[in-house]
Amino acid sequence: MTSNYKKIxxxxxxxxxxxxxxxxxxxxxxxxxxxxxxxxxxxxxSSMLGQVDVYVHKDEEEKALTVIY
Incomplete structure (x- = not known):
């Protein structure tokens, strides 16, 4: 199964x-x-208290990464 979202x-x-x-x-x-x-x-x-993942649409990944870095 392919996803259109990427974890950032x-x-x-x-x-x-x-x-x-x-x-x-x-x-x-x-x-x-x-x-x-x-x-x-x-x-x-759950043992993963407080840990979350953020995903964006793969077409917006590059733009989204500029916010992080």
């Missing part, structure tokens, strides 16, 4: 929220994958 960040949720806000300012909608929150909502425990 893995780290704590606060930094991810700041990154997503900066991406939104330049017109990029990011997808945040939070395994710990998903597990909590499903009634399970």
């Amino acid at each position: 960040f893995t780290g704590d949720s606060l930094k991810a929220k700041l990154l997503v806000a900066r991406l939104h300012e330049i017109g990029i909608e990011a997808v945040v994958k939070d395994e710990a929150e998903s597990a909590r909502l499903a009634g399970f425990a």
Whole structure:
């Protein structure tokens, strides 16, 4: 299965929220994958507390990386 999204960040949720806000300012909608929150909502425990992944559409990856670096 191929995906049209590329992971550009893995780290704590606060930094991810700041990154997503900066991406939104330049017109990029990011997808945040939070395994710990998903597990909590499903009634399970997770050892990945606070770690989230941020994805952007692969066509916007290069533009998005300028926000990070």
